[in-house]
Amino acid sequence: xxxxxxxxxxxxxxxxxxxxDLRLVTGQGKYLADIVLPGMLxxxxxxxxxxxxxILGIDTSAALETxxxxxxxxxxxxxxxxxxMRQPVLLPNLxxxxxxYFALATDKVKYHGDPIAVVIARDKYTAExxxxxxxxxxxxxxxxxxxxxxxxxGAPQVHDDQxxxxxxxxxxxxxxxxxxxxxxxxxxxxxxxxxxxxxxxxFRVHRTGxxxxxxxxxxxxxxxxxxxxxxxxxQRPHIDRLALIDILxxxxxxxxxxxxxxxxxxxxVKAPFFRENVVIAHAARKLGKPVRWIESRYESLMSxxxxxxxxxxMDVAATKDGKLLAVxxxxxxxxxxxxxxxxxxxxMPFLGQVEMPNVYTWEKGDVKLRVASTNxxxxxxxxxxxxxxxxxxxxxSVDMVARRCGLEPSDVRRKNMIPKLPYTTVTGEYYDSGDxxxxxxxxxxxxxxxxxxxxxxxxxxxxxxxxxxxxxxxELSGVASELLxxxxxxxxxGAATVRVDPRGKVMIYGGDAxxxxxxxxxxxxxxxxxxxxxxxxxxxxxxxxxATPFGAGTIGARAGSYFVSAVHKACADLKEKITHVLxxxxxxxxxxxxxxxxxxxxxxxxxxxxxxxxxxxxxRIIMFPVNLPEGEVGGLEATAFFExxxxxxxxxxxxxxxxxxxxxxxxxxxxxxxxxxxxxxxxQNIVDGQMHGAIVQGLSNAVYEEFIYNEQGQQMTAxxxxxxxxxxxxxxxxxxxxxxxxxxxxxxxxxxxxEGRPSSVPGALSNAICDALAPFGVEITELPLRPSxxxxxxxxxRA
Amino acid sequence: MELKQQIRINAPRARVFAALNDPVLLQQAIPxxxxxxxxxxxHFEATVAAKxxxxxARFKGNMQVQDLNPPVSYTLVGEGKAGPAGHAKVRASVxxxxxxxxxxLNYVVKADVGGKxxxxxxxxxxxxxxxxxxxxFARFEPLIADPATATADEAGATAVEAxxxxxxxxxxxxxxxxMAAVSLALAAWVLLH
Numbered sequence: 001x002x003x004x005x006x007x008x009x010x011x012x013x014x015x016x017x018x019x020x021d022l023r024l025v026t027g028q029g030k031y032l033a034d035i036v037l038p039g040m041l042x043x044x045x046x047x048x049x050x051x052x053x054x055i056l057g058i059d060t061s062a063a064l065e066t067x068x069x070x071x072x073x074x075x076x077x078x079x080x081x082x083x084x085m086r087q088p089v090l091l092p093n094l095x096x097x098x099x100x101y102f103a104l105a106t107d108k109v110k111y112h113g114d115p116i117a118v119v120i121a122r123d124k125y126t127a128e129x130x131x132x133x134x135x136x137x138x139x140x141x142x143x144x145x146x147x148x149x150x151x152x153x154g155a156p157q158v159h160d161d162q163x164x165x166x167x168x169x170x171x172x173x174x175x176x177x178x179x180x181x182x183x184x185x186x187x188x189x190x191x192x193x194x195x196x197x198x199x200x201x202x203f204r205v206h207r208t209g210x211x212x213x214x215x216x217x218x219x220x221x222x223x224x225x226x227x228x229x230x231x232x233x234x235q236r237p238h239i240d241r242l243a244l245i246d247i248l249x250x251x252x253x254x255x256x257x258x259x260x261x262x263x264x265x266x267x268x269v270k271a272p273f274f275r276e277n278v279v280i281a282h283a284a285r286k287l288g289k290p291v292r293w294i295e296s297r298y299e300s301l302m303s304x305x306x307x308x309x310x311x312x313x314m315d316v317a318a319t320k321d322g323k324l325l326a327v328x329x330x331x332x333x334x335x336x337x338x339x340x341x342x343x344x345x346x347x348m349p350f351l352g353q354v355e356m357p358n359v360y361t362w363e364k365g366d367v368k369l370r371v372a373s374t375n376x377x378x379x380x381x382x383x384x385x386x387x388x389x390x391x392x393x394x395x396x397s398v399d400m401v402a403r404r405c406g407l408e409p410s411d412v413r414r415k416n417m418i419p420k421l422p423y424t425t426v427t428g429e430y431y432d433s434g435d436x437x438x439x440x441x442x443x444x445x446x447x448x449x450x451x452x453x454x455x456x457x458x459x460x461x462x463x464x465x466x467x468x469x470x471x472x473x474x475e476l477s478g479v480a481s482e483l484l485x486x487x488x489x490x491x492x493x494g495a496a497t498v499r500v501d502p503r504g505k506v507m508i509y510g511g512d513a514x515x516x517x518x519x520x521x522x523x524x525x526x527x528x529x530x531x532x533x534x535x536x537x538x539x540x541x542x543x544x545x546x547a548t549p550f551g552a553g554t555i556g557a558r559a560g561s562y563f564v565s566a567v568h569k570a571c572a573d574l575k576e577k578i579t580h581v582l583x584x585x586x587x588x589x590x591x592x593x594x595x596x597x598x599x600x601x602x603x604x605x606x607x608x609x610x611x612x613x614x615x616x617x618x619x620r621i622i623m624f625p626v627n628l629p630e631g632e633v634g635g636l637e638a639t640a641f642f643e644x645x646x647x648x649x650x651x652x653x654x655x656x657x658x659x660x661x662x663x664x665x666x667x668x669x670x671x672x673x674x675x676x677x678x679x680x681x682x683x684q685n686i687v688d689g690q691m692h693g694a695i696v697q698g699l700s701n702a703v704y705e706e707f708i709y710n711e712q713g714q715q716m717t718a719x720x721x722x723x724x725x726x727x728x729x730x731x732x733x734x735x736x737x738x739x740x741x742x743x744x745x746x747x748x749x750x751x752x753x754x755e756g757r758p759s760s761v762p763g764a765l766s767n768a769i770c771d772a773l774a775p776f777g778v779e780i781t782e783l784p785l786r787p788s789x790x791x792x793x794x795x796x797x798r799a
Numbered sequence: 800m801e802l803k804q805q806i807r808i809n810a811p812r813a814r815v816f817a818a819l820n821d822p823v824l825l826q827q828a829i830p831x832x833x834x835x836x837x838x839x840x841x842h843f844e845a846t847v848a849a850k851x852x853x854x855x856a857r858f859k860g861n862m863q864v865q866d867l868n869p870p871v872s873y874t875l876v877g878e879g880k881a882g883p884a885g886h887a888k889v890r891a892s893v894x895x896x897x898x899x900x901x902x903x904l905n906y907v908v909k910a911d912v913g914g915k916x917x918x919x920x921x922x923x924x925x926x927x928x929x930x931x932x933x934x935x936f937a938r939f940e941p942l943i944a945d946p947a948t949a950t951a952d953e954a955g956a957t958a959v960e961a962x963x964x965x966x967x968x969x970x971x972x973x974x975x976x977x978m979a980a981v982s983l984a985l986a987a988w989v990l991l992h
Contacts, residue, residue, distance in 0.1 A: 049885055049913055135882070716920070
């Protein structure tokens with residue numbers, strides 16, 4: 001590190017090794033399951049084994065009689081002692097029909113895995129055994145699993161207070177009033193009638209999502225002195241705290257939520273506010289002892305990480321020269337029960353339709369969504385939040401337009417790509433800054449397309465089928481308040497407290513809880529770059545509501561966009577003060593711009609002999625605050641909030657090359673190339689890692705993973721034997737290239753990246769497969785991409 | 800899960816049909832059956848312990864005979880709960896045909912298995928069902944075998960793709976008893992003539 005300080009004082013863009021990694025790879029991480037409190041009790045949930053049934057009775061006597069069991073709580077305990085989960089702080093500002101529900105199931109169970117009771121015992125083994133002794137008497141009810149069927153009249157009702165099973169419906173185009181919307185529909189229809197080319201398809205994406213390596217957990221302790229301390233595997237401790245206050249009806253000064261310093265991945269799955277938080281907190285209060293629940297993988301696969309599951313009936317109108325004119329989409333999302341706080345499942349498909357137009361200059365759009373309740377687990381946010389299916393549909397449609405027009409799909413994309421930002425899409429999404437064409441042209445430098453087409457033709461003669469597929473995507477870079485307030489009833493600003501200590505070390509406090517993204521390293525690099533110190537002299541603390549400023553959470557790529565901008569702003573405020581005092585001490589008149597913070601020193605640029613070490617000057621201000629300039633007081637700590645002027649994005653383009661075996665339907669990815677606009681980079685290794693991870697998750701989702709329910713609503717994929725994840729052997733080398741434009745709305749020009757990134761993967765991959773199979777006219781409109789279904793399509797085409 | 804088999808039983812059809820509806824006999828034949836009682840005629844309650852893959856389950860349930868058409872066919876509808884292991888609903892259609900001195904028993908069983916048992920996957924459940932069926936018939940046939948027609952090599956099951964082990968036939972005590980009785984009778988006849 002010493003050498004690095006002298007040679008590389010610019011930490012921005014560096015490939016610094018992560019500060020987190022040494023402790024993580026040597027088993028010294030501190031995860032929720034590592035936290036042990038004296039007298040801690042262990043909780044195990046009893047969950048429904050039916051998808052839809054009345055609870056006629058729960059017999060807990062055998063469980064209670066088991067030695068070591070301290071308590072068994074059921075839904076009745078939560079209906080009376082604790083408020084419902086449907087609290088304003090957990091409701092989006094969107095017009096949905098929110099069903100009432102409590103922390104445990106009452107009256108009936110609505111999905112296979114619905115929590116019915118909790119057994120609390122002195123050790124987890126006793127709790128597990130006793131949970132098996134709880135006898136639930138069910139009366140089965142008819143099950144409804146298909147979203148479209150759920151919306152039909154006469155379908156079994158999932159929620160008694162949501163007749164028709166429609167959780168949410170919205171029209172995203174045309175205007176606010178019904179009349180404007182109808183007018184818009186008619187105008188769009190007119191475009192379709194007059195268009196040269198119309199492609200219409202029903203795109204279906206299966207139920208899949210993200211499976212973090214670490215499942216959920218909650219540990220709660222109530223003491224007279226401190227009230228409730230809740231450790232939760234959460235991405236948003238500050239929001240969880242508010243929810244606990246409201247649902248348990250506790251004064252806020254008595255509630256503290258701590259997200260453990262280390263978490264094994266969130267990816268959105270740990271962003272909702274879950275019922276288990278309330279159950280464990282209430283149990284701890286009632287029993288006067290700490291209570292801990294660690295989710296099993298089985299529970300996790302039954303209950304969370306399920307997303308996508310949409311049908312998008314999409315029509316695209318274009319000219320014969322491949323100019324896209326209008327898009328009409330009817331989305332239907334399968335929400336499951338909708339019983340998770342903050343998102344209620346439907347916020348994901350909501351955003352999915354908002355982001356559907358992607359980066360194309362549509363003249364008009366007609367976009368509607370309906371979200372249906374079914375007897376499946378509620379959708380939980382999963383990286384590529386809501387738009388994995390809509391991105392797939394659009395990117396496939398663009399390729400079909402290209403094929404109909406006899407044009408190269410990459411040319412059709414370029415021709416229709418938004419040429420200049422800022423831009424507002426037909427669904428009202430704002431793209432702030434960036435150069436899409438630059439990114440796209442950079443992508444194309446990695447392939448000699450004419451040469452590829454020649455190779456493709458030659459191989460076809462030999463009975464071999466290769467193909468190239470393109471896709472691109474504009475992704476959220478953080479979520480501005482103007483979007484997050486309506487969507488999730490939460491603010492989007494970033495917040496950071498920066499505290500300098502007299503020894504020249506810098507402590508940063510942030511309210512968003514990371515799940516492994518490397519925030520400690522990224523932020524330390526920003527601080528080091530700003531103050532001219534070493535990243536190792538900067539310590540980042542996150543996720544403790546008792547110690548950090550308010551943050552809505554680690555969601556939507558907020559860190560690189562909002563959080564580091566707030567850090568930078570707080571550092572900038574402190575630099576002002578430091579240079580003000582230093583100028584005064586040096587008896588010069590100078591502004592902050594006239595100083596360089598470099599190599600651990602603060603140097604007056606006009607006369608470099610006038611300088612102090614960073615440590616000296618900060619010690620002087622904090623410890624010896626005498627003879628300060630007029631109006632200054634000692635101390636060096638600043639809290640800053642950052643809100644971008646406008647919502648921001650990042651952008652990527654991908655292509656992949658595949659070879660398809662037409663005798664088996666198997667395909668192999670030969671190449672995967674990306675071109676990214678990530679704004680200014682802080683840590684190149686971390687950015688690369690984000691891209692690798694996102695593409696792998698996208699591939700795993702598109703090809704291998706699938707949550708399957710049988711006709712009785714029994715969830716069949718609750719272990720990794722049945723829910724297949726891609727392994728290292730299944731993924732190609734990924735070539736990452738960058739063509740960035742600094743973001744104009746952040747002080748460092750950085751963009752938040754990584755959240756939406758998986759979404760262009762299924763489009764690129766299926767486009768490549770369809771390109772390979774073009775001689776057979778195979779068009780893919782459904783995921784997952786299985787060799788068996790490809791083989792069937794090829795066979796049918798050859799018949 | 801669906802299981803379809805055909806078994807040949809060395810007993811006349813009427814006897815097989817009666818035996819299949821006899822709770823005393825069924826309790827002996829059903830592997831792991833800890834108790835089987837008949838309430839109203841054709842309504843049975845049973846407790847059966849079984850191991851399905853890695854899970855041990857004790858099913859408590861009821862079965863009901865429907866569409867009784869002796870001695871040709873009937874349907875058995877049942878459901879059982881196995882506590883934490885899960886639950887199952889079963890529907891079996893049984894059809895008997897005369898085959899010489901014996902009977903061809905055709906059955907189709909459809910089962911919906913749920914809870915942890917259901918999540919074991921079709922392969923394990925199918926294998927277990929086949930084994931249980933095989934075990935059942937291995938126990939059932941000797942209980943009703945007609946001494947007049949039973950021989951060591953005729954008494955074989957013709958199950959389709961049965962994975963059930965141990966179906967080699969041992970002559971039952973009944974057969975030895977009969978043979979002893981016949982020998983004695985022959986001896987007596989010889990002596991008396």
